[in-house]
Amino acid sequence: MTSLFDSAGLSDAAPQPLAERLRPATLSEVIGQDHLLAEDAPIGRMLAQNRLSSMILWGPPGVGKTTIARLLAGRAGLEFVALSAVFSGVADLRKVFEAAKSRREAGQGTLLFVDEIHRFNKAQQDGFLPFVEAGVVTLVGATTENPSFELNAALLSRSQVFVLNRLDATALEGLLARAERVLGRALPMTGDARAQLVDFADGDGRYLLTLADEVFAQTGELDGAALSKLLQKRAPVYDKSGEQHYNLISALHKSMRGSDVDAALYWFARMLEGGEDPRYLARRIVRFASEDIGAADPVALMISAEAARTYERLGSPEGELALAHAVVHCATAPKSNAVYTAWKAARALAKTTGSVAPPKHILNAPTKMMKSLGYGEGYQYDHDAEDGFSGQDFWPDTMERVTLYAPKASGREAAIADRVAHWARLRAEKSRG
Known part of the structure; x- marks a missing residue:
């Protein structure tokens, strides 16, 4: 299988980035993804049964999505073809599918790896469907975005989604240990600086090895302060729209x-x-x-x-x-969603009751005609009533009273709950009397 290094036209003697030198040669060497790749895990069981279905690998940067796809192709005996959705268009896809058809006629299957597959629009994603369904290609898409948001339902229904883990400190330390074995020497740094280096990577194995490359090039032992001057902590993964x-x-x-x-x-x-x-x-x-x-x-x-x-x-x-x-x-603060709940209930009730009128005693009566029709008749001014509470009913005549606001015994709302209960008792007494 042609490596990225070979395809760039470089000789084996040319310097290689540490991340490329440590790229796993087998799935068992992939760190931090045993929940998918172990023999009793989903992808492991699939390979044990000599089958490989189309899949979407969803996870943060630097956790092995590309490596896993490449190794899956090798295990399944498929030609590995890689595309980036950032740099590819319809013409590139057409060429890939035509070549895959010819390869299939010659008895060779194709694993098409599409990096950043969420960058393809929905129409481009639809273009994969007939070739996936016909078995012309086995699709392995990689994405850092939630597939349920970014990939269309038709493509998702034909693929399994596997979630890759962010690499924890143990997995990242395993990568550093592997780097030291390959290079035959220890990282020139103190224990505190080593922990700081792992923290700098923020779960990204590729970035960790890029940083380690810089550390291996140093002479003398680095402490935490020296490391901070030499390297920069990886910015937190955050997409303001994702x-x-x-x-x-x-x-x-x-x-x-x-x-x-x-x-x-x-x-x-x-x-x-x-x-x-x-x-x-x-x-x-x-x-x-x-x-x-x-x-x-x-x-x-x-x-x-x-x-x-x-x-x-x-x-x-x-x-x-x-x-x-x-x-x-x-x-x-004390918490209560009673007002929020009451407001939602009031809006729902208002939508179902139509244009029912208020009771006449609380209608505005600015004209003689309105007064002759009974508008405002019998209204009691609450400030003049005993305890400032008239106990009148303000619901429409055609509606039963509904309790919308139920204050909770939390913070200041506890006192409100007591007052509401007191007024309910008074209103009931006045309605009976």
Whole structure:
């Protein structure tokens, strides 16, 4: 099988990047993906049965998607053909499929590996279908994006989706140990610096080996400070319009709802470090204060709205502290979604009741004719009533009373619950009397 190194026209004597030198030669050498590749795992069982179906490999960068596809082709005896959706178009696909047809007629199958397959539009993805269905190619697509968002249903129905894990510290340390065995010498660094190097990679094995290449080229032992000067930590994986965006905002929202202030601050910081617009986060915090705290702590909405205004005045980074203040207040505040639940129920009820009129005693009566029709007749001014409560019924005459707002015994809403219950008793007594 032709390697990427050979295809570039380079000799074996030419210097190779460490990541290429350590590229696994067998599936058993792939680190961190045993849940897919072990003998009793999905892909392992598939190979044991001498079959290979089309699949989508979904995972973060640098976890072995390309390597796995290449090794699968070797195990299955298929010609490996690689395309990048970033650099390929319809013409390139047509050539690949024509060559695969000819290869099949000669008794040779083709594994078509499409990197960044989510970059193809839906029409281009549809173009794969007849060739996958006819067995002209076995498709292995690689993507860093959620396939359920980025790939069309027809293509997904003809492929299995396998999720590759982000490489943890143990897997990354295994890569460094392998590099040291291949090069026959230890990385020139202290133990603390070694742990820092693993942290710099942020789960990306390819990036780790790129960093290790730099370290091997150094003379003298590196400590943590020297390593920080030499190398740069990998930027956190974050796509402001992709699944990471929705996953992290969900984590922030649910951490505040669960009153886990430390987790809430962490996810808030993760989104900022990933490049999220602080104004978006400000809007979400205000929404949370209204939706999940509500009347249990009305101050939360004021603090959140003021934090958003403070950010507009100060910008980054100073204004981000005000948003963090709001995150802490929201996470530590008593929670109640009673107002949110009541509002949804009220809207649903309003949609089903049409144009039913209010009772006449609370209708406006600015003209004599309206008064003669009974508009406003019998209305009792609550401020003049005992305890400031008239007990009148304000529901339409044709409707039964519905309880929409059910305050919870949380924070300030507990006192509201007591008042609402008191007024309900008084209203019932006045209606009987």
